[in-house]
Amino acid sequence: MKKLMSILLVLAMVLPVFALAEDLPVVKLGVYEPASGDSGAGGKQESLGIQYANVETPTVVIGDQEYKVELVYADNGSSTDKAPSAAQQLVASGVSAVLGSYGSGVSIAGSQYFADAGIPAIGLTCTNPQVTSGNSHYFRICFLDPFQGTVLANYAYKTLGARTAYCLAELGNDYDVGLVNYFKQAFVELGGMVIDDTFPTGNSDFNSYLNNAAMYGADVFFSPVSIAYSTQIVQQAAAQNVTFPILGGDTLDSNVVANAAKGTNVKVIITTFYQEGANPAFDEGFKAWLNSDSEALTNNGGNDIISAVSVMGYDGYYTALEALKAAGTTDSKAVMAALPAVTLIGVSGEIAFDATGDAIRTSAFVKTVDTATGDWQFVTEQTVE
Amino acid sequence: MWNTVFPYLLSGISVGGQYALIAIGYTMVYGILRLINFAHGDVFMVAGIVMVYVVSSGVPLWLSILLVLLITSLIGFLIERVAYKPLRTAPRMSVMISAIGVSYTLQNLVLYITGGLNQIYPTIPWISGSVTIGSATTKMVTLVTPVLTIILVVALVQLINHTKIGMAMRAVSKDFETSQLMGIKINSVISVTFVIGSFLAAVGSILYFTNYTTVIQTSGAMPGLKAFVAAVFGGIGSIPGAVIGAFIIGIMENIIKGLDVILFKSGVIKAPLGLATFSDAFTFALLIVILVFKPTGLFGEKVTDKV
Numbered sequence: 001m002k003k004l005m006s007i008l009l010v011l012a013m014v015l016p017v018f019a020l021a022e023d024l025p026v027v028k029l030g031v032y033e034p035a036s037g038d039s040g041a042g043g044k045q046e047s048l049g050i051q052y053a054n055v056e057t058p059t060v061v062i063g064d065q066e067y068k069v070e071l072v073y074a075d076n077g078s079s080t081d082k083a084p085s086a087a088q089q090l091v092a093s094g095v096s097a098v099l100g101s102y103g104s105g106v107s108i109a110g111s112q113y114f115a116d117a118g119i120p121a122i123g124l125t126c127t128n129p130q131v132t133s134g135n136s137h138y139f140r141i142c143f144l145d146p147f148q149g150t151v152l153a154n155y156a157y158k159t160l161g162a163r164t165a166y167c168l169a170e171l172g173n174d175y176d177v178g179l180v181n182y183f184k185q186a187f188v189e190l191g192g193m194v195i196d197d198t199f200p201t202g203n204s205d206f207n208s209y210l211n212n213a214a215m216y217g218a219d220v221f222f223s224p225v226s227i228a229y230s231t232q233i234v235q236q237a238a239a240q241n242v243t244f245p246i247l248g249g250d251t252l253d254s255n256v257v258a259n260a261a262k263g264t265n266v267k268v269i270i271t272t273f274y275q276e277g278a279n280p281a282f283d284e285g286f287k288a289w290l291n292s293d294s295e296a297l298t299n300n301g302g303n304d305i306i307s308a309v310s311v312m313g314y315d316g317y318y319t320a321l322e323a324l325k326a327a328g329t330t331d332s333k334a335v336m337a338a339l340p341a342v343t344l345i346g347v348s349g350e351i352a353f354d355a356t357g358d359a360i361r362t363s364a365f366v367k368t369v370d371t372a373t374g375d376w377q378f379v380t381e382q383t384v385e
Numbered sequence: 386m387w388n389t390v391f392p393y394l395l396s397g398i399s400v401g402g403q404y405a406l407i408a409i410g411y412t413m414v415y416g417i418l419r420l421i422n423f424a425h426g427d428v429f430m431v432a433g434i435v436m437v438y439v440v441s442s443g444v445p446l447w448l449s450i451l452l453v454l455l456i457t458s459l460i461g462f463l464i465e466r467v468a469y470k471p472l473r474t475a476p477r478m479s480v481m482i483s484a485i486g487v488s489y490t491l492q493n494l495v496l497y498i499t500g501g502l503n504q505i506y507p508t509i510p511w512i513s514g515s516v517t518i519g520s521a522t523t524k525m526v527t528l529v530t531p532v533l534t535i536i537l538v539v540a541l542v543q544l545i546n547h548t549k550i551g552m553a554m555r556a557v558s559k560d561f562e563t564s565q566l567m568g569i570k571i572n573s574v575i576s577v578t579f580v581i582g583s584f585l586a587a588v589g590s591i592l593y594f595t596n597y598t599t600v601i602q603t604s605g606a607m608p609g610l611k612a613f614v615a616a617v618f619g620g621i622g623s624i625p626g627a628v629i630g631a632f633i634i635g636i637m638e639n640i641i642k643g644l645d646v647i648l649f650k651s652g653v654i655k656a657p658l659g660l661a662t663f664s665d666a667f668t669f670a671l672l673i674v675i676l677v678f679k680p681t682g683l684f685g686e687k688v689t690d691k692v
Contacts, residue, residue: 034501035500035501036496036500036501036602037501037601037603038503038601040500040501040502040503040601041502041503044500044502075501171662195657196659197645197657197659197661197662198659198661198662199661199662200662200664200665202603202606202607203607203665204597204599204604204607205396205400205596205597205639206597207392207396207523207596207639208392208393208396208639208642208643208661209642209661211392211393211396211521211643211646212642212643212645212646212661215389215643215646215650216646216649216657227503228503228599228601231503231505231598231599232597232598232599235598236596236597238515239513239515239522239523239524240515240522240523241515241517241522256503256505259505260505260598298500299500299502301502
């Protein structure tokens with residue numbers, strides 16, 4: 001039933017594009033993002049960046065021929081058991097490259113289908129090392145979890161002066177568990193103590209976990225979990241009047257989380273890819289587009305605060321266009337061969353790939369929620385050599 | 386020691402109360418129709434979604450709460466009329482499959498309406514406020530839930546034992562066909578059962594989502610499943626059984642989440658073992674153990690096959 005529904009939804013999204021197709025030949029880019037499930041909100045925001053870039057630059061010149069870029073959407077449902085069918089949909093529709101996904105677990109789950117079809121994939125915000133390691137078709141334009149975990153551990157230990165950290169991850173979620181492990185390594189190396197717990201998927205009662213952290217005398221609560229869980233953790237923490245700050249990774253960088261913290265006295269600190277204000281020209285254009293499209297505005301959580309994942313979606317789209325230009329053909333295998341040499345200056349910074357296909361990045365933005373206004377505030381740009 | 390255990394006990398009692406309100410719906414429908422209404426957890430979730438949309442459309446909060454109770458009861462009534470009543474004479478398995486169908490229909494309908502995004506539940510003043518008791522700080526709703534649950538259960542038991550419709554319900558649950566022959570309007574009895582079950586699920590949803598403020602289409606699955614386990618644990622068909630089963634499951638689940646800390650603080654273990662991971666596994670392991678050793682549950686009636 002759900003699968004049928006999602007196929008119908010995908011068809012509903014694709015059909016109008018056919019109807020409007022002009023005379024230009026079409027090159028297809030797959031958008032492999034969750035539009036439902038726990039990461040649905042994040043996936044939609046990441047897709048928004050791609051959509052905006054597509055509105056801004058709807059065509060690309062490949063060789064001497066101008067092509068119209070068509071986005072093909074597949075909802076991986078934030079779950080690793082639905083991811084394969086979404087990936088197969090994209091393969092079947094003949095895309096030249098795939099963008100996504102939000103969430104490392106679903107990226108890994110879909111990876112093999114892209115590899116078998118010879119289609120390159122560009123990870124936008126999936127930060128787990130396993131996404132790109134040991135294969136030649138998955139690339140990524142964001143930083144990695146070992147880096148992010150180290151940045152957060154350093155920030156917690158040195159800047160916040162924390163000595164005991166309580167870590168909470170969703171059981172079986174590659175992203176959460178991976179990031180917690182890297183954080184743990186770095187934090188223990190610095191001389192701190194780490195206690196970690198996991199909760200089952202679908203859990204919504206975090207009171208006992210917050211209690212655990214308080215009982216252990218934790219100085220920070222590190223939970224790099226999906227947005228759906230993060231909002232609950234923040235609100236339940238507010239109800240319990242916790243004293244420790246809540247630390248998170250890039251998944252928490254959403255206005256949905258900021259809204260949850262608004263009007264409470266919970267301190268939320270995260271690392272992310274972009275902070276609003278770093279590129280005023282982009283900010284202005286993106287906000288104007290969001291405000292002109294009511295559906296886009298709804299998908300952004302009802303306001304025009306720019307999420308870092310949207311910026312990564314935008315940069316990913318242009319990375320794909322550069323690769324298409326460099327390949328000189330829409331053939332996915334040629335695009336894959338051209339990708340390692342692609343470089344560009346994106347909104348989120350310089351993009352270039354290393355030997356495994358990962359972006360070469362050395363800095364992350366640290367942000368916190370201003371609980372009076374419910375906006376994200378820039379704290380510092382943390383660099384790790 | 387008490388200070389360590391108390392906060393877990395408190396959230397356990399609260400969650401238990403919310404499971405109890407859902408479990409009653411399962412147990413009553415089973416008692417009368419011998420049907421496990423798999424859509425019940427989704428009715429609970431739909432009550433949460435209705436609340437989100439009613440409040441965001443600008444209706445005052447007190448009226449929204451009444452509307453949610455009303456609409457949810459109506460949904461329960463309609464589900465029975467549309468999906469179960471036409472199957473009254475069909476084999477029991479068909480009705481159960483129909484129930485699974487209703488469950489998926491509701492989930493997908495909500496997925497379509499919300500677009501799969503999690504909705505933040507509206508804040509209800511007073512019961513959303515924080516309160517500190519001894520070593521625990523929690524929401525007011527944690528204290529309200531068990532009290533309200535017990536009041537509602539007592540009222541329900543009075544209704545069943547001392548009113549005409551209650552007598553009809555007891556008669557129908559004893560023997561479906563004979564009570565029909567005795568002139569009991571079976572369809573209205575069944576409708577009332579569904580309305581009461583859905584009403585209690587709506588009350589449960591208001592309490593539950595005030596505590597855990599995010600609603601998505603799958604929000605009803607876990608609480609629904611655990612309430613079902615509670616109903617089986619207490620003896621499906623028995624209302625006091627369902628309530629006691631729900632409280633036991635809620636408390637055990639939260640104690641297990643905190644077991645590491647409790648053992649750690651009392652010096653039994655030197656380092657945390659990560660037992661919190663097993664809180665859900667425990668619930669379902671309990672279901673298996675109960676089914677193996679006491680298939681009728683704590684207060685279940687003995688099944689006598691009529692020849």
